[in-house]
Amino acid sequence: LLLSKKLKKNFFEMDKYIEKELGKKISILFKEKGEKFFREYEEKTTLKILEKKNIIISMGGGAFLNKNIRSEVLKNHLSFWLKWNSEILINRIKKNPKRPIAFNSTKNELIDMIKKRSNFYSKAMYKINCNNYTKTEIIRKILKIYEDNKIKN
Numbered sequence: 001l002l003l004s005k006k007l008k009k010n011f012f013e014m015d016k017y018i019e020k021e022l023g024k025k026i027s028i029l030f031k032e033k034g035e036k037f038f039r040e041y042e043e044k045t046t047l048k049i050l051e052k053k054n055i056i057i058s059m060g061g062g063a064f065l066n067k068n069i070r071s072e073v074l075k076n077h078l079s080f081w082l083k084w085n086s087e088i089l090i091n092r093i094k095k096n097p098k099r100p101i102a103f104n105s106t107k108n109e110l111i112d113m114i115k116k117r118s119n120f121y122s123k124a125m126y127k128i129n130c131n132n133y134t135k136t137e138i139i140r141k142i143l144k145i146y147e148d149n150k151i152k153n
Contacts, residue, residue, distance in 0.1 A: 003139050004056040007146070012049050015060040015098075018042060026060075030100040043068055050077065061099070065120050074123065078149060080142060081124035085131050086114050 004011035018041060019025055029038050039062065046069050049057060064070050064079075073079045090110050093102040102110060128141050 002135065003142055006139065006143065007056065009054045009056050010052070011056050011058070013058045014042065014046055014049070014063060017049070018045055021045065025098065027098060027100045027103075035101070039066065042066070047072060061117065062101070064124070065117065070120065070123065074125070078146065079124040079126065080145075081121040081127045082130050082138065083118075083121070083127055086111055088131065089114055 001011050001013075015026055018029075018038075022029060022041070024032070026038065042060065042063055043066050046057070046059065046063055046066075049055065050069075050072050059069070064073070090107060093099055093105075093110060097103050102113065105113065126142075126145050128138060130138050133141070
């Protein structure tokens with residue numbers, strides 16, 4: 001959100017956007033309709049939003065695993081992997097009941113999931129190791145990359 005304000009672009013946090021569109025929390029959607037329903041809806045909705053201009057999207061943890069979403073992002077958009085160490089991620093996940101796959105997982109299951117997902121996230125154009133940076137510093141790094149790309153294109 002802070003980045004979108006600095007760049008004067010519309011911001012879409014896809015999980016919140018989907019929750020608003022469907023009128024239910026993702027954890028409820030998973031329980032009532034299953035992960036398959038959610039992932040199909042997530043793909044359709046994310047691809048639709050990616051057609052817009054002047055936007056910044058924050059995707060849920062599973063979105064970039066989707067081949068169609070990943071392909072569209074990598075072909076036509078700047079992509080950033082905000083990389084954190086596993087311990088930080090595990091602490092965040094365990095505190096957040098909104099993450100239906102991860103919330104009830106063991107620490108070893110979470111470590112395994114982080115490793116598997118990292119294989120996909122690492123395909124992003126840019127990786128920022130965030131462990132030792134504040135939000136402001138992370139945004140500054142993204143802005144620098146963004147500005148450098150504007151100059152090149």
